[in-house]
Amino acid sequence: MKKPFFRLLIGILVIIVLTILNILLFDKVFKVMNLKVLKWFPLFMCFMGFYMAGLINRETKIFLTPLLLISLVIYIPLELFYFPYFLTVILFSSLGILLSRREIVYRIKIPLLVILIGVFGFFLFSQPLIIKNKGFGIDPRNDLYNATVLWDFKAKKPASLPNEMFQDTEGNTFSLKELEGKTLLITFWATWCGPCIAEKPELEKLKMKFQDHQDIVFVDISVDSNIEKWKSYLSEHNSNGYQIVSQNVARTYSNFNFSGIPFHIIVDSDGKYKKCHGPNILDEQLLSNPVKLNEYLNTPYKVFKTIKLSEKDTIVRVR
Known part of the structure; x- marks a missing residue:
């Protein structure tokens, strides 16, 4: 036996x-x-x-x-x-x-x-299946450089918000579908994430700038596993907009296709979304101009390679 x-x-x-x-x-x-x-x-x-x-x-x-x-x-x-x-x-x-x-x-x-x-x-x-070559990076326009895209059959189509349930500070379930018809800036973050905390002041400034725009909504989604620590942070800091937390971090990472935080997406009134950069370099017209947002969502990313021109690491992007 x-x-x-x-x-x-x-x-x-x-x-x-x-x-x-x-x-x-x-x-x-x-x-x-x-x-x-x-x-x-x-x-x-x-x-x-x-x-x-x-x-x-x-x-x-x-x-x-x-x-x-x-x-x-x-x-x-x-x-x-x-x-x-x-x-x-x-x-x-x-x-x-x-x-x-x-x-x-x-x-x-x-x-x-x-x-x-x-x-x-x-x-x-x-x-998509993408290989990171030496010097890989993503620029503010979400274009890739020093990468090899083996395939990405959805590159030309913006993603649709997944049907995932979150939890608010009162313990109630919350779905992003409830905000349909609004333009959303969604930030994924956690209390243990240093870069997330560092960008919070700029994010709050951006929220205040658009506070009178009823059709623009800010949503912060925490991926904290310690719910009490998340609630404690919110009680100690002024955080505007919707504050919700993931009920299953692995599912959230998978549904929104990201592996690191802070991570930001911008969502149009039809629930179509695309990754965007944080409040420091976000083009604010994407929030207030539906035409520009639609153009952004429907423009596929480009892939570039970089060529070193001198010892000062000056580079030029070549498709």
């Missing part, structure tokens, strides 16, 4: 080690942009890890192999644990185990493989 549990333990360790190695490989070696929010990546890691663990446990009774799912606890600190996406993670974990089993015949394995490839392909191509 000891051997099966020893193999299961080895399988769990293999899954955890492969997860860490994949993160290092895609982040540090391949330098994939926004790796944290790419939904195909956890599925890839799951299948690889659980398939290898399944091979190790081929002699283990199949009814014991669900114990390998214990290794998914590593997804909690990685902020990949949120419903309903995590059901897909469990599906890929299970398929990895099943496809490694000898007793699963090919007439069953082939449909399972088709399902796996179909779901994986959907997630793979539904988000």
